[in-house]
Amino acid sequence: MSREVRDEIRKTGYIFLKSHRPDESVVELAKSWGKPMVLWEDGLVQALVPRTEAAPNSYSGIYGLGHFPFHSDLAHWLTPPRYLLLRCVTGYADIPTLLVDGRDLIDAITLDILARAIFKPRRPRDGSVSLLRLCESIEDSVRIRWDPVFLKPASRIGAVADLHIREWLSTCKPTSLSLTQPHDTLLIDNWRMLHARSPILPGRENRKIQRIYLENLH
Numbered sequence: 001m002s003r004e005v006r007d008e009i010r011k012t013g014y015i016f017l018k019s020h021r022p023d024e025s026v027v028e029l030a031k032s033w034g035k036p037m038v039l040w041e042d043g044l045v046q047a048l049v050p051r052t053e054a055a056p057n058s059y060s061g062i063y064g065l066g067h068f069p070f071h072s073d074l075a076h077w078l079t080p081p082r083y084l085l086l087r088c089v090t091g092y093a094d095i096p097t098l099l100v101d102g103r104d105l106i107d108a109i110t111l112d113i114l115a116r117a118i119f120k121p122r123r124p125r126d127g128s129v130s131l132l133r134l135c136e137s138i139e140d141s142v143r144i145r146w147d148p149v150f151l152k153p154a155s156r157i158g159a160v161a162d163l164h165i166r167e168w169l170s171t172c173k174p175t176s177l178s179l180t181q182p183h184d185t186l187l188i189d190n191w192r193m194l195h196a197r198s199p200i201l202p203g204r205e206n207r208k209i210q211r212i213y214l215e216n217l218h
């Protein structure tokens with residue numbers, strides 16, 4: 001990974017590269033940038049396609065082709081994946097991915113409240129419920145997590161934070177980026193940024209995005 005890419009993601013929390021390295025597969029690209037994570041048995045790469053019918057405990061099952069709310073990925077896991085790489089196979093300019101900077105959220109709600117806000121997964125994982133803070137100090141940085149569906153407040157301050165975050169997200173001004181051309185690539189710091197998907201418009205049901213999670217960057 002080039003120094004420019006690394007500096008940019010440290011500075012802004014994401015990097016967007018148009019038609020990036022078209023001769024390389026998404027796996028080659030991910031491996032050249034960092035350490036990919038195999039989280040499920042279906043392997044390294046997940047193909048994201050709009051679905052009207054899906055498991056009821058998934059965003060597609062709940063929202064279908066509609067707007068996916070702001071969240072960080074796998075926020076209900078003890079350690080959510082650090083980076084999220086999205087690469088366009090079939091994309092559309094009018095289905096942008098929306099990003100907000102968790103640091104702006106921290107400024108608005110305060111680190112004090114977010115660090116004391118205890119949440120729990122909506123459903124127990126492996127039979128046990130872990131309590132999770134929305135903000136934690138990790139190394140020399142702060143990790144933020146948020147998911148309006150898979151996390152729910154488990155303390156009074158959690159409930160206060162929940163209300164404030166939902167209100168702030170409903171009025172914030174997100175960055176809008178469209179994975180449009182094949183190989184358009186978006187790398188997101190999943191410990192810092194929240195992302196959302198716009199609604200899938202009629203005729204755009206063949207949108208296809210590849211996703212790989214990365215544990216770190218080289």
Ligand SMILES: [Fe+2]
Nearest residue numbers: 071072073195
């Ligand atoms: Fe996501």
